[in-house]
Amino acid sequence: MEAGGPAVVSQWDECFQAAVQVAQRAGQVIRKAFTEEKHVSTKTSAADLVTETDCLVEHLIISELRKQFPSHRFISEEATAAGAKCELTSSPTWVIDPIDGTCNFVHGFPNVAVSIGFAVHQELEFGVVHHCMEERLYMARRGRGAFCNTQRLCASRETDLSKALILTEIGSKRDPATLKLLLSNMEQLLLAKAHGVRVIGSSTLALCHLAAGAADAYYQFGLHCWDLAAATVIIREAGGIVMDTTGGPLNLMARRVVAAGTQKMATLIAQALQPISCGQDDQA
Ligand SMILES: O=P(O)(O)O[C@H]1[C@H](O)[C@@H](O)[C@H](O)[C@H](O)[C@@H]1O
Ligand SMILES: [Mg+2]
């Protein structure tokens, strides 16, 4: 493009800009509500929390995006909890977690984010994750690199499990059999001499830390498509790998993931895990 020539407008520019703007507006609402009294309800278990701010922010995001893109489809955490169908079609689809880290939000623990992913023909085109309490905007567009604010992100190159910092999440399924498998998986990785295993209460922020090279791997059984969508683009554009826990390609709806800076690390993690059955987002 010659200097001063017309800006090249590529497909989805307008959608990406809208995602950035509405994620920042949502972050302002969450930051304001962070120190205020909260009305907390539970969903699938006593550990699966939701507040009026989750619902308010989800409504704010979707109504703004629907105004600009009325033909688009939406998948979001709280609408799904209220019975909406969770189906990724070939239509342009927004995949939204209004507050990722709601339990943290309720307790005043600052790992809280807004996650907005966007897919067309079931392929993820971009992701925006706003770390509300630290004013960090993680973002990536397919084929154009990953950034945190203006800083380019590069995932870890580590291939040795005994030198790895591994992130995971506990989830809200707390029956004894699930907890036994969950703790056994952590034990296997620690017995393999991993430097550490960390749980920060927000899967999407943990995945962004991986994209930034601040950890070497992430795994989880039980997260949702709205936890995964945006961060998957950010990790891939940072040079990382996001795949199914079986070692196959990621299925956004399968509620399980292994992510790492390198394929070797991802494979070592997947091989160490015992599977935990958590259903699928697109199966009621
Ligand atoms: O409900 P939100 O949106 O806060 O998402 C969290 C899930 O609730 C946890 O089960 C899960 O383990 C992760 O922490 C995930 O981020
Ligand atoms: Mg949420």
Ligand SMILES: [Mg+2]
């Ligand atoms: Mg979430």
